[in-house]
Amino acid sequence: MVQMKPKLIAMLAGAALLAAGAVYLIGRGGGNPDDEAALSGSAAALDAAATGEVANFRAGAPLALPEVRFVDGEGRDRTLADFRGKLVLLNLWATWCAPCREEMPALDALQAEMGSERFEVVALSVERNGLELARAFLKEVGAAHLGLYTDTSGKANFTLKAFGLPTTLLLSPEGEEIGRMVGPAHWDSEDAKALIEAALAAY
Numbered sequence: 739m740v741q742m743k744p745k746l747i748a749m750l751a752g753a754a755l756l757a758a759g760a761v762y763l764i765g766r767g768g769g770n771p772d773d774e775a776a777l778s779g780s781a782a783a784l785d786a787a788a789t790g791e792v793a794n795f796r797a798g799a800p801l802a803l804p805e806v807r808f809v810d811g812e813g814r815d816r817t818l819a820d821f822r823g824k825l826v827l828l829n830l831w832a833t834w835c836a837p838c839r840e841e842m843p844a845l846d847a848l849q850a851e852m853g854s855e856r857f858e859v860v861a862l863s864v865e866r867n868g869l870e871l872a873r874a875f876l877k878e879v880g881a882a883h884l885g886l887y888t889d890t891s892g893k894a895n896f897t898l899k900a901f902g903l904p905t906t907l908l909l910s911p912e913g914e915e916i917g918r919m920v921g922p923a924h925w926d927s928e929d930a931k932a933l934i935e936a937a938l939a940a941y
Protein backbone atom coordinates (compact mmCIF):
# COMPACT_ATOMS: atom_id res chain seq x y z
CA MET A 739 0.00 0.00 0.00
CA VAL A 740 1.30 3.47 -0.88
CA GLN A 741 2.07 5.56 2.20
CA MET A 742 1.06 9.25 2.03
CA LYS A 743 3.10 11.85 3.85
CA PRO A 744 1.32 13.78 6.65
CA LYS A 745 1.62 17.04 4.68
CA LEU A 746 -0.14 15.46 1.68
CA ILE A 747 -2.87 14.06 3.93
CA ALA A 748 -3.45 17.51 5.42
CA MET A 749 -3.63 19.06 1.94
CA LEU A 750 -6.17 16.46 0.81
CA ALA A 751 -8.25 17.00 3.95
CA GLY A 752 -8.23 20.74 3.36
CA ALA A 753 -9.31 20.26 -0.23
CA ALA A 754 -12.15 18.03 0.93
CA LEU A 755 -13.39 20.70 3.32
CA LEU A 756 -13.27 23.34 0.60
CA ALA A 757 -15.18 21.06 -1.75
CA ALA A 758 -17.79 20.41 0.92
CA GLY A 759 -18.21 24.12 1.45
CA ALA A 760 -18.58 24.67 -2.28
CA VAL A 761 -21.25 21.97 -2.54
CA TYR A 762 -23.14 23.56 0.33
CA LEU A 763 -22.91 27.07 -1.12
CA ILE A 764 -24.08 25.90 -4.52
CA GLY A 765 -27.00 24.14 -2.86
CA ARG A 766 -27.93 27.32 -1.03
CA GLY A 767 -27.37 29.49 -4.09
CA GLY A 768 -24.26 31.10 -2.60
CA GLY A 769 -20.64 31.45 -3.58
CA ASN A 770 -21.10 34.64 -5.60
CA PRO A 771 -20.27 38.11 -4.25
CA ASP A 772 -23.53 39.34 -5.74
CA ASP A 773 -25.42 36.97 -3.45
CA GLU A 774 -24.68 39.24 -0.48
CA ALA A 775 -26.76 41.94 -2.13
CA ALA A 776 -29.61 39.46 -2.45
CA LEU A 777 -29.69 38.85 1.30
CA SER A 778 -32.19 40.93 3.16
CA GLY A 779 -33.11 41.74 6.72
CA SER A 780 -31.96 39.27 9.34
CA ALA A 781 -29.80 37.23 6.96
CA ALA A 782 -27.92 40.32 5.81
CA ALA A 783 -27.28 41.39 9.40
CA LEU A 784 -25.96 37.95 10.26
CA ASP A 785 -23.79 37.82 7.15
CA ALA A 786 -22.29 41.21 8.01
CA ALA A 787 -21.41 39.97 11.51
CA ALA A 788 -19.42 37.01 10.16
CA THR A 789 -15.91 38.46 10.37
CA GLY A 790 -12.49 37.63 11.76
CA GLU A 791 -12.43 34.21 13.43
CA VAL A 792 -15.82 33.32 11.94
CA ALA A 793 -15.37 34.90 8.51
CA ASN A 794 -16.07 31.53 6.85
CA PHE A 795 -19.58 31.43 8.32
CA ARG A 796 -22.21 31.71 5.60
CA ALA A 797 -25.65 33.09 6.37
CA GLY A 798 -28.72 32.38 4.28
CA ALA A 799 -32.47 32.59 4.19
CA PRO A 800 -34.11 30.35 6.81
CA LEU A 801 -34.10 26.75 5.60
CA ALA A 802 -36.41 24.08 7.01
CA LEU A 803 -34.51 20.98 8.12
CA PRO A 804 -35.54 17.33 8.02
CA GLU A 805 -35.94 15.47 11.30
CA VAL A 806 -32.67 14.52 12.99
CA ARG A 807 -32.82 11.89 15.74
CA PHE A 808 -30.18 11.22 18.41
CA VAL A 809 -29.88 10.40 22.11
CA ASP A 810 -28.82 12.42 25.12
CA GLY A 811 -26.46 11.45 27.94
CA GLU A 812 -29.21 9.49 29.64
CA GLY A 813 -29.94 7.48 26.51
CA ARG A 814 -33.23 9.26 25.87
CA ASP A 815 -34.43 9.84 22.30
CA ARG A 816 -34.12 13.47 21.22
CA THR A 817 -34.66 15.52 18.06
CA LEU A 818 -33.76 19.07 17.07
CA ALA A 819 -37.40 19.98 17.69
CA ASP A 820 -36.67 19.66 21.42
CA PHE A 821 -34.66 22.90 21.20
CA ARG A 822 -37.35 25.02 19.52
CA GLY A 823 -37.62 28.46 21.06
CA LYS A 824 -33.84 28.85 21.32
CA LEU A 825 -31.14 29.99 18.96
CA VAL A 826 -28.99 26.86 18.61
CA LEU A 827 -25.38 26.48 17.53
CA LEU A 828 -25.36 22.86 16.37
CA ASN A 829 -21.84 21.43 16.12
CA LEU A 830 -21.31 18.01 14.48
CA TRP A 831 -18.16 16.33 15.75
CA ALA A 832 -16.39 13.04 16.47
CA THR A 833 -13.50 12.00 18.71
CA TRP A 834 -11.46 10.84 15.70
CA CYS A 835 -11.68 14.34 14.14
CA ALA A 836 -8.61 16.30 15.30
CA PRO A 837 -10.03 19.80 14.55
CA CYS A 838 -13.22 18.82 16.40
CA ARG A 839 -11.21 17.89 19.48
CA GLU A 840 -9.30 21.16 19.32
CA GLU A 841 -12.39 23.39 19.15
CA MET A 842 -14.45 21.60 21.82
CA PRO A 843 -13.09 23.65 24.78
CA ALA A 844 -14.00 26.84 22.87
CA LEU A 845 -17.56 25.59 22.31
CA ASP A 846 -17.78 24.77 26.01
CA ALA A 847 -16.54 28.26 26.90
CA LEU A 848 -19.14 29.83 24.56
CA GLN A 849 -21.91 27.84 26.23
CA ALA A 850 -20.60 28.79 29.69
CA GLU A 851 -20.65 32.50 28.83
CA MET A 852 -23.67 32.85 26.56
CA GLY A 853 -25.85 29.81 27.24
CA SER A 854 -29.32 30.88 28.36
CA GLU A 855 -33.02 30.35 27.81
CA ARG A 856 -32.48 32.01 24.43
CA PHE A 857 -29.27 30.32 23.25
CA GLU A 858 -27.61 26.91 23.51
CA VAL A 859 -24.59 25.18 22.04
CA VAL A 860 -25.59 21.64 21.04
CA ALA A 861 -22.52 19.53 20.35
CA LEU A 862 -23.78 16.42 18.56
CA SER A 863 -21.30 13.57 18.39
CA VAL A 864 -21.57 11.37 15.32
CA GLU A 865 -19.29 8.87 17.04
CA ARG A 866 -20.22 5.40 15.82
CA ASN A 867 -18.44 3.76 18.77
CA GLY A 868 -21.06 5.00 21.19
CA LEU A 869 -22.12 7.32 23.95
CA GLU A 870 -19.45 6.43 26.47
CA LEU A 871 -16.54 7.33 24.18
CA ALA A 872 -18.01 10.79 23.63
CA ARG A 873 -18.72 11.13 27.35
CA ALA A 874 -15.13 10.23 28.24
CA PHE A 875 -13.75 12.75 25.76
CA LEU A 876 -15.88 15.64 27.04
CA LYS A 877 -14.72 14.81 30.56
CA GLU A 878 -11.10 14.61 29.39
CA VAL A 879 -11.16 18.15 27.93
CA GLY A 880 -13.14 19.55 30.85
CA ALA A 881 -16.25 20.40 28.82
CA ALA A 882 -18.52 20.80 31.82
CA HIS A 883 -21.12 23.10 30.28
CA LEU A 884 -22.10 21.13 27.17
CA GLY A 885 -24.86 18.57 27.09
CA LEU A 886 -23.96 15.10 25.83
CA TYR A 887 -25.70 14.18 22.59
CA THR A 888 -24.76 11.46 20.14
CA ASP A 889 -25.92 9.91 16.88
CA THR A 890 -24.27 6.52 16.52
CA SER A 891 -26.06 5.88 13.22
CA GLY A 892 -24.13 8.67 11.48
CA LYS A 893 -27.34 9.69 9.69
CA ALA A 894 -27.15 13.28 10.95
CA ASN A 895 -24.22 13.98 8.63
CA PHE A 896 -26.15 12.97 5.54
CA THR A 897 -29.47 14.43 6.66
CA LEU A 898 -27.88 17.83 7.31
CA LYS A 899 -25.53 17.60 4.31
CA ALA A 900 -22.49 17.91 6.54
CA PHE A 901 -19.83 16.55 4.19
CA GLY A 902 -16.91 17.29 6.49
CA LEU A 903 -16.26 17.53 10.23
CA PRO A 904 -16.56 19.71 12.11
CA THR A 905 -19.59 21.38 10.58
CA THR A 906 -21.52 23.92 12.63
CA LEU A 907 -25.06 25.05 11.85
CA LEU A 908 -26.84 28.02 13.36
CA LEU A 909 -30.54 27.33 13.89
CA SER A 910 -33.24 29.92 14.46
CA PRO A 911 -35.70 29.59 17.36
CA GLU A 912 -38.09 28.13 14.78
CA GLY A 913 -35.60 25.31 14.12
CA GLU A 914 -34.59 26.52 10.66
CA GLU A 915 -30.99 26.69 9.46
CA ILE A 916 -29.92 30.32 9.09
CA GLY A 917 -26.24 29.70 8.36
CA ARG A 918 -23.35 27.31 8.74
CA MET A 919 -19.60 27.02 8.91
CA VAL A 920 -17.56 24.15 7.51
CA GLY A 921 -14.36 23.59 9.48
CA PRO A 922 -13.22 24.61 12.97
CA ALA A 923 -13.48 28.04 14.57
CA HIS A 924 -12.48 29.82 17.76
CA TRP A 925 -16.03 29.83 19.10
CA ASP A 926 -15.01 31.58 22.33
CA SER A 927 -13.52 34.53 20.42
CA GLU A 928 -15.02 38.02 20.44
CA ASP A 929 -15.82 37.59 16.74
CA ALA A 930 -17.87 34.45 17.43
CA LYS A 931 -19.69 36.04 20.35
CA ALA A 932 -20.52 39.07 18.20
CA LEU A 933 -21.98 36.70 15.59
CA ILE A 934 -24.21 35.06 18.19
CA GLU A 935 -25.28 38.45 19.55
CA ALA A 936 -26.20 39.55 16.02
CA ALA A 937 -28.26 36.39 15.54
CA LEU A 938 -30.03 36.88 18.87
CA ALA A 939 -30.91 40.44 17.85
CA ALA A 940 -32.03 39.44 14.36
CA TYR A 941 -34.02 36.32 15.21
